[in-house]
Amino acid sequence: MKCPKCPGTDLEAVGLPFRDRSIPGPDETAGTLEVDLCASCGGVWFDKNELDRYLDSAAKPLPPMAKAVDRAQDAKAGLCPRCNLPLAKKPLPSNPLLSADCCAKCGGLWLDAGELERAAGKDLPFAERLKAAFSGV
Ligand SMILES: [Zn+2]
Ligand SMILES: [Zn+2]
Numbered sequence: 001m002k003c004p005k006c007p008g009t010d011l012e013a014v015g016l017p018f019r020d021r022s023i024p025g026p027d028e029t030a031g032t033l034e035v036d037l038c039a040s041c042g043g044v045w046f047d048k049n050e051l052d053r054y055l056d057s058a059a060k061p062l063p064p065m066a067k068a069v070d071r072a073q074d075a076k077a078g079l080c081p082r083c084n085l086p087l088a089k090k091p092l093p094s095n096p097l098l099s100a101d102c103c104a105k106c107g108g109l110w111l112d113a114g115e116l117e118r119a120a121g122k123d124l125p126f127a128e129r130l131k132a133a134f135s136g137v
Contacts, residue, residue, distance in 0.1 A: 001045065003038040004078025004087060004101060004110050011036035011045055011081060018054055036081070041073060042113030045081055051109060055094050055119060069114040074099065082106050095119050 003009040015032040033054050036045040046054070078087045080103035087101035087110060098118055101110040111119065 001036055001081035003041060003043065004045070004081055005043060005073060005076050005112070006038055006040045009038055009040045011038055013037075014044075016054065043073070044111050044116055046109050046111070047082075048107030051092075051100075051111070051119070069098070069112060069118065073112045074115070078110055080106060080108060082108060092119050 001011045003011055013034055014037045015034055018031055018033055033050060035050060035054075037043070038045075078101050079085065080087055083103055083105045085103060085105055087103055089099040090102045090109075092098045092100050092115075095118060098111075098115050100115070100119075101112075103109065
């Protein structure tokens with residue numbers, strides 16, 4: 001799949017660790033969610049319901065000042081990497097200050113760099129885990 005915002009750049013599959021409540025066991029049971037990351041712009045693609053599943057498992061309250069979102073990157077129009085259709089800006093239910101680029105056809109959505117951290121909240125260990133997950137890319 002190609003990055004919606006970087007023409008010609010391939011997305012790379014990355015496994016994000018998260019607490020998976022669908023796996024019986026103690027709270028910290030780890031699951032891995034496969035998402036597609038752009039190493040160039042730092043944006044992440046979630047297929048339908050993946051972001052909800054992720055936030056549902058790992059969500060914490062939002063930080064007052066998380067890593068800034070690049071507004072210019074956010075404002076760029078993108079095409080769905082699966083359907084090749086224009087993505088529509090929609091506020092995220094978990095943080096209406098953020099707009100994700102959503103595909104009306106497949107239900108996938110794109111978060112620009114910095115948006116996932118803000119969507120997921122201020123759990124620093126979580127942010128560190130994210131960085132660790134992305135640092136090998
Ligand atoms: Zn990109
Ligand atoms: Zn699509």
